[in-house]
Amino acid sequence: MSVHPTAEVPLPPASGAWREGDPPGRRFWHFPPKPLPLEVSGELPGVRIAYETWGRLAADASNAVLVLHALTGDSHAAGPAGPGHPTAGWWDGLIGPGRALDTDRWFVIAPNVLGGCQGTTGPSSLRPDRRRWGGSFPCLTQRDQVLAEADLADALGLRRWALVVGGSMGGMRALEWAVSYPDRTGALLLLATTATASAEQIAWAGIQLGAIRSDPAWRDGDYYEAGAGRGPHTGLGLARRLAQVTYRSEPELQTRFGHLPQRGEDTRRGGRYQVESYLDHHAAKLVRRFDAGSYVTLTEAMNGHDIGRGRGGVAAALRRVTARTLVAGVDSDRLYPLAQQARLAAGIPGADRLRIIESRYGHDGFLIETAQVAALISELLGSGG
Numbered sequence: 559m560s561v562h563p564t565a566e567v568p569l570p571p572a573s574g575a576w577r578e579g580d581p582p583g584r585r586f587w588h589f590p591p592k593p594l595p596l597e598v599s600g601e602l603p604g605v606r607i608a609y610e611t612w613g614r615l616a617a618d619a620s621n622a623v624l625v626l627h628a629l630t631g632d633s634h635a636a637g638p639a640g641p642g643h644p645t646a647g648w649w650d651g652l653i654g655p656g657r658a659l660d661t662d663r664w665f666v667i668a669p670n671v672l673g674g675c676q677g678t679t680g681p682s683s684l685r686p687d688r689r690r691w692g693g694s695f696p697c698l699t700q701r702d703q704v705l706a707e708a709d710l711a712d713a714l715g716l717r718r719w720a721l722v723v724g725g726s727m728g729g730m731r732a733l734e735w736a737v738s739y740p741d742r743t744g745a746l747l748l749l750a751t752t753a754t755a756s757a758e759q760i761a762w763a764g765i766q767l768g769a770i771r772s773d774p775a776w777r778d779g780d781y782y783e784a785g786a787g788r789g790p791h792t793g794l795g796l797a798r799r800l801a802q803v804t805y806r807s808e809p810e811l812q813t814r815f816g817h818l819p820q821r822g823e824d825t826r827r828g829g830r831y832q833v834e835s836y837l838d839h840h841a842a843k844l845v846r847r848f849d850a851g852s853y854v855t856l857t858e859a860m861n862g863h864d865i866g867r868g869r870g871g872v873a874a875a876l877r878r879v880t881a882r883t884l885v886a887g888v889d890s891d892r893l894y895p896l897a898q899q900a901r902l903a904a905g906i907p908g909a910d911r912l913r914i915i916e917s918r919y920g921h922d923g924f925l926i927e928t929a930q931v932a933a934l935i936s937e938l939l940g941s942g943g
């Protein structure tokens with residue numbers, strides 16, 4: 559089953575900006591009846607943004623922190639599993655009373671990205687004619703996604719963030735915030751991210767896009783009408799397998815799995831090695847919870863990421879940042895190597911020296927090494943937040 563939760567979860571009790579069709583466990587903001595202008599693809603009507611919040615907003619709205627998720631993350635950054643959330647929050651260790659983002663002090667908000675599939679408008683959402691967008695969903699850029707987040711912030715009365723933080727794709731948007739809206743970004747934490755998508759990142763992503771598009775069930779993105787269980791699951795699963803290798807480090811895979819066969823399987827008779835079984839598991843999990851159309855839309859947006867586009871180049875764009883900034887990379891990250899974060903730290907005025915997250919887990923280290931990320935958050939917020 560290709561999951562596009564906006565259509566398939568039970569309806570919640572009405573609250574806030576909820577409308578018919580909104581999934582449970584989140585809050586929603588619907589754009590007023592004005593289109594969202596897009597950087598290269600015209601405009602998008604009828605946008606809905608799903609978001610979650612923790613903590614209380616101060617009377618002067620000075621304690622707001624924006625947390626931006628990575629490719630397959632969502633608005634459920636913290637909190638337990640529950641309706642609409644099969645798992646606990648992806649940064650649960652960082653957000654809550656007494657944690658680095660102490661919700662007794664900070665008001666934390668995490669929106670689901672524009673183009674995603676966990677409540678915010680994306681390819682699996684309905685167009686004004688009540689058909690799913692599918693392959694007609696417009697090409698998005700990080701700037702479109704940040705513009706939608708800025709509209710959400712405006713609607714909630716959040717003029718200035720005490721901190722904007724994100725890793726990987728979330729870091730791309732955090733950087734866009736600091737460059738597009740320097741006056742609204744008080745502090746900035748960039749994790750395992752880059753100023754522009756590199757040739758190798760585009761190459762790995764391009765192979766993933768090819769895997770999805772070569773699945774006959776892709777149907778140029780118009781597979782939703784085929785019914786539940788009829789999406790390009792093979793292609794999406796292949797894409798996740800490949801991506802998962804790039805998200806981890808070679809030493810970790812070797813130490814964990816080595817040359818061992820999966821328990822109970824014989825590799826000389828069609829059985830799998832442990833690492834193959836591990837990748838199969840991650841593929842199956844993603845196919846259950848993520849929409850292929852969103853995967854394509856978000857991956858293309860990441861491939862197009864270039865903070866310097868139309869701004870006189872990367873160096874000129876980075877000079878616009880006025881936020882107190884920390885940039886950190888993961889020492890074993892082969893997908894977003896440290897040189898990319900070193901470039902950011904060198905180019906952003908006032909950014910402190912590049913920080914290194916020590917981890918055996920590769921790119922996923924920014925999700926796993928929460929104690930080290932907590933120290934960076936505390937350092938930033940303690941220095942003027």
Ligand SMILES: CC(=O)SCCNC(=O)CCNC(=O)[C@H](O)C(C)(C)COP(=O)(O)OP(=O)(O)OC[C@H]1O[C@@H](n2cnc3c(N)ncnc32)[C@H](O)[C@@H]1OP(=O)(O)O
Pocket residue numbers: 630631632634643644645648820832833835836837839843847922925926
């Ligand atoms: C629906 C949701 O809301 S999910 C949360 C939103 N998604 C995100 O935030 C995306 C970001 N998260 C991620 O990418 C990942 O979940 C991470 C990085 C946090 C996971 O990191 P880790 O904790 O290191 O997990 P790891 O990669 O080791 O995988 C563990 C899984 O592999 C399974 N596994 C390990 N070895 C094998 C094997 N040989 N064969 C099959 N499965 C295996 C484990 O049983 C475990 O399964 P489970 O996740 O279903 O419990």
Ligand SMILES: N[C@@H](CCO)C(=O)O
Pocket residue numbers: 628629630631725726727805921922
């Ligand atoms: N594991 C992360 C990595 C992307 O940066 C995700 O799935 O979102």
